[in-house]
Amino acid sequence: MKDLKLWLASRWVAAAGFMAAALLAILPLLHAAYALPFVLIFLHSPGYMLHQVEEHSGDRFRTFVNQRIFGGRDALSVAAVLVINIPVVWGLNLAALYAAYLWGAGYGLVAPYAMLVNGITHIGAALRLRCYNPGLGTALFVFLPLSLWTIFAVGPVGASFHYAALGLAIALHALIIANVLARVRRLRLERTS
Template identity: 40%
Template structure:
């Protein structure tokens, strides 16, 4: 089992270009008639995230060493932001909830919308990191070019058709911040304790 988990942690990012292309093709087939439905939005978010993850972890990549060098200044390329933790976050905390919301858009509507909020906040965090360290960080380009326009469009579209109120959008943005807390804790706690990450 541990060998399987290691292979997943080591290779998940190599599947991203194929998954993104296949996902985009399926989206065009399934949602060309209703591209602004919530189900279409959630499905698009999953594909968009795969493009973003490609920039972070494959081409040009370098998210882990960047975070360890600039954010944590740990002196190590793979700690506290390690291979296993990054795979866990991107598969379990991103793909799973967004994918489930796309499959069950009515039951998990607020999950999908919460992850739209998370995506908006993620984009702002990349921009903030660039301002703080005055240089490119892996994920910046897709944050500006894809994440921000897409999430703003989702909130604007939902608001214009009465599916979300201004107060609900504000709550989703707060949720986007709070949903980053478990991700940060996964790496910050081992760093503070100076122990290896849990995964």
């Protein structure tokens, strides 16, 4: 299992870059066949993958978080980065795309709201720490425009769709933060034991 984790950790970011390019290559076909809100929800997958390349190349984000925010502690683990980015982020965007396809664009709103919350988090961290953080560029130039455009393109599907999607996005980010903080507590207890 450890070998698989190391193998995946050393390759997933490059794979994300190639997958983003492949997904963007089919964009003209999708645009010709589907309505704009569905196409925009689709774009959240390659958009996130581009973000992941900026954020995680050379383990930059995990190193930044552990050094700048947690004072050198291994708060954000390699395993957590893999779980957050591959099954959670990619899975969320895929599920949102299928939900939009099967039941309507309002059901896919979790993708743009999750992207918006992540983008705001990067911007907030940059303002608070007064420095660049890995992922800030794509948060500004991909996440904010794409997520807001998608939310407005989906339009007035009912406030409950928007509140539910925003609530899920915030809950997901809160769970990630709670997981990291729980790891910090475990590490502190192990050190004092």
